[in-house]
């Protein structure tokens with residue numbers, strides 16, 4: 001059994017969405033000081049590193065993170081490669097056999113340098129949402145920091161996907177994963193009412 005870690009490393013100084021909370025991990029009380037244990041403190045945005053969006057992120061009435069069905073985040077997944085695209089369209093999807101896959105991960109190579117936030121990245125065309133839904137997809141995962149462009153206020157792909165019941169996993173790192181079938185495990189933290197959550201995302205292969 002091989003495990004491929006598709007999670008970005010959370011570390012001080014890592015790139016975050018422009019203007020968002022910087023990531024910080026520090027020891028808030030050390031064993032040297034308190035005589036018993038090192039205790040850390042993490043300060044971060046819910047959208048830093050590899051994370052899932054709750055629909056509440058972009059929809060005031062949307063589901064919160066602890067309300068999401070965990071079965072979305074555990075199970076058979078297909079990795080497909082689509083490179084050098086501004087938007088992934090229906091035509092791109094039609095080149096692949098998606099039948100039988102509730103989870104679909106896009107290997108786009110669109111965030112190659114983990115140390116810098118990408119200026120451009122591959123997004124999902126809003127029109128692709130219905131095609132994905134008809135194919136039976138319930139979760140998509142992208143290497144990009146978002147399924148919509150950086151400057152998007154309307155977040156059209158987020159809404160189109162949500163309207164079709166498709167959930168979103170962002171900022172995965174598939175550089176070690178060849179296209180093909182895997183088991184995905186990427187479970188959000190149980191944070192009450194949250195709009196998103198970091199996950200530890202892995203692919204398992206027999």
Ligand SMILES: Nc1ccccc1C(=O)C[C@H](N)C(=O)O
Nearest residue numbers: 017020047053145146147148170
């Ligand atoms: N931090 C933000 C601040 C303002 C607007 C968007 C973000 C995002 O993080 C976008 C995100 N990763 C997304 O789910 O598309």
Ligand SMILES: [Zn+2]
Nearest residue numbers: 047053170196
């Ligand atoms: Zn997000």
Ligand SMILES: [Zn+2]
Nearest residue numbers: 053146147170
């Ligand atoms: Zn998002």
